[in-house]
Amino acid sequence: MNIDRLVKMANEISEFFAAESAREQAAEDVAGHLRRFWDPRMRRQIIDYLRTEGGAGLSELARHGVERLAAGDPPGA
């Protein structure tokens, strides 16, 4: 999928949770949202993008959220 779109979506999700809760909880909420609503191939792609290409364009919270997601989603899941 177009990684720019996934990055944009992750950042927008993060914007909501950034306002709603403190940083650690917000990161968990971002990861939770991705886990609940993103198809596995989308999750895989954003995790790979962070791991292999550094995740350029992801906001700090989005990056943190994807890291949390990656910790919960084993590689290749």
Add this chain to the structure above:
Amino acid sequence: MFALDHHDHGTAAPVAGAPVTLQIDGHEVTVPTGTSVMRAAALAGVDVPKLCATDTLKAFGSCRLCLVQIEGRRGYPASCTTLVEAGMKVTTQSPQLHKLRRGVIDLYVSDHPLECEGCPADGHCELQSMAAAVGVTHSSYAPGAVHRPLEVDGSNPYFQFDPQLCIVCSRCVRACDEVQGTFALTVQGRGFASKISASEDQPFMDSECVSCGACVEACPTAALSEKALTRGVPRTQAVTTTCAYCGVGCSFTAEVGGTAEAPEVLRMVPNRDGDANHGHACVKGRFAYGYATHSDRQLKPMIRKSIREPWREVSWDEAIGYAVSEIRRIQAKYGRDAVGGITSSRCTNEETFLVQKLVRAAFGNNNVDTCARVCHSPTGYGLKSTLGESAGTQAFTSVREADVILLIGANPTDGHPVFGSQMKQRLREGAKLIVIDPRAISLVRTPHVAATFHLQLQPGTNVAMLNALAHVVVSEGLTREPYVAERCEAPSYQRWKAFVSEPRNSPEALAEVTGVPAELVRAAARLYATGGNGAIYYGLGVTEHSQGSTAVMALANLAMATGNIGREGVGVNPLRGQNNVQGSCDMGSFPHEFSGYRHVSDPVARALFEQSWGVRLDAEPGLRIPNMFEAALDGTFRALYVQGEDIVQSDPDTNHVTRAMEAMECVIVQDLFLNETAQFAHVFLPGSSFLEKDGTFTNAERRISRVRRVMPPRAGYADWEVTMLLSNALGYPMSYRHASEIMDEIARLTPTFTGVSYEKLDRLGSIQWPCNDAAPEGTPTMHVGHFVRGKGRFFVTEYVATPERVNSRFPLILTTGRILSQYNVGAQTRRTDNVVWHAEDLLEIHPHDAETRGIADGDWVGLASRSGETVLRARVSDRIAPGVVYTTFHFPQTQANVVTTENSDWATNCPEYKVTAVQVVRISQAEAWRTRAAQARYAGRTRDPAHA
């Protein structure tokens, strides 16, 4: 003229009062206080003669036919205007009464043609019946002046007005006033010169009439009658069913003639016992059903290997076989997750349930989504998060108890006209109205209704506006603290309260963002919080934004903080767009959840379905519609089964959508017509209209109503049967013999539907879910006493500006909507006479913006955005603010979604249809523009002739 199966009670039922017992012609009857003698008599089986009374209208007392005698009272009171009293003894038949009634009828027939044969109302005319009842066959008066010959007004495409048959009872006038609220009709003149007049004595078509048909239904003769009845085909059958247009879900009686083999719907009459519409209708449901038999219907299955090849008509077997072989081939080549399906909010609950079952159980993945994705998915997310259930909180009738109506991002008189009329009734009784909308919708000022406040905000600033309203509520101490303390999560409330209290959320600070003066916002907030029962109604103007879900949560926050949830007259009420948006969501059409909104990762829910369906189910969410497009372009999604949705016309950023569609190897379209999406299809399976099948729809108030088959499926199968054919061919057996068996399965698997069955629906008429052991007859009002999630949760709703910004190249904001006569992508209404009201999409532009561009009303204009361009005619109007333009999306010739963008709601990917930066220019070569745009989209493909 009443429906064939209607028994009229003369006056409406009162709001339940203490029982009163009286005698009518010796029969004892007990009725609520406030009941008229006429209604009490009807309930006792005694129909008092009448002409000016009917049970949708207030008692009028003008015809003097319903006179009765009451023991101990002088004279002959009118039974329609006389209320029952305990111990009353009423006589409805006596020689004196008979003589009086004969005199009245004698006068009526002295100026009414008595040649009934051939009259559309013959056999169903109330004047004819009354004359027969009192034994009048001709007038005893000497010939004198009469109202004939007079010209018939046939200007309206659906009904005619024959003044010769009019008895000036004023039922039509009162129906237009009291029921519809348009006030288009009047009795003009006095005495013999009295006549019914539309607007300023104009033909109906040129008047303010909105063609709802209330006057036609109320007319006791054939003065106002459906043109379809003038052909003289007898109506032999009456079938109660549910309208397939908007989310109001009106109940209708389909009156059918013709033969059993070739039945013909002669008219659709609103059902007075309908729990959603109470006998009212709009121009779409009442009259625009002709699409079902339109010659554009594609009635044979078709296949083709490439979208650049012509279609080939084939048998059902061959079409199903080809579709299944392609799904198998694609899954073998690209993997199990390379295929998916889309359910339709225009199809029944049973059909959407089957399509999602097909995808989950037979395709083996969760790649199923529904057109609710592009309209009310933020409603599901927002209300589930805050209140605990993905649905509106009230019944429509709740509006009767509302004191302040906050209407945001919805245009009920156009989009949900029958509920719009109910809302107008309450507003005329004195309820206050706050409209939050970039456009001056009709309710801002319409006869006898004026909004107290119109907050004409900039598109895309709903959340800022709602935060500003909340700021006032909190900072001025207008919250209802005991309610919140008892019913809501304290930490979330404190967090939200602190957030909205910040000075940056004050109306003054946000005025520059919203464009609305702070004092207006403050006054509106005070009114909502302190004006009594505050009821919020909203539509796609809330959800179709990049912050759609945030705005829904902000509405729920506001309602919870002011204690406006959990009783009659209040609530948070989404006005759903299509007839079964609520139902398609309830039925598990979203890729992440089963029916009843249970996530696919929930092991308990999944085990229930696995046990029932006999297969292992995927625990991972599937692709949403926009994700499907992305995956198609990425090469990981290759086949799509689309039932009853035209994604190419309705989804945003058309050029992006069409590239994705072209990338797929097998698209299976099941529809009534060769729609825009069919241009990209390899298999076409004929669909069936709502008249051709059994099932249920669920409307915006969670009301489940029966759809009943009126005629056999024109292409041989109901839609649910076609899904079964696909599933069986794929090797996953489905063997339902009737739609009721699908509902039985839904009830077994869905906690909120446990108590639903066709037997109960037939018995009760309709049921609002949840319907289960705790609420065996349904739940009109939700969250009574406590929220479904336990404690209500407040969310911080930070305003984030849309990424779509105006600049010097695209300096205007386009927002989109709908109009009364057309529906959604227009596939149905464009194939009816409704096109006489709206034959093309128009671009509303403010006079100032038009003048600076040299645009006059009616000019062709080019509309361009970062996504694409289209051409349409301009309508210069001050209904929208400077800097904003507005159009509808009903016509493929315009394809308004060419210009809308990829931006979407952060939580649900619901597209941001409501905010697109555009430029508008006057053009002289409209056809050249249009041809260029069409060629870009449809190069090499065969288009539906109706769209060409």
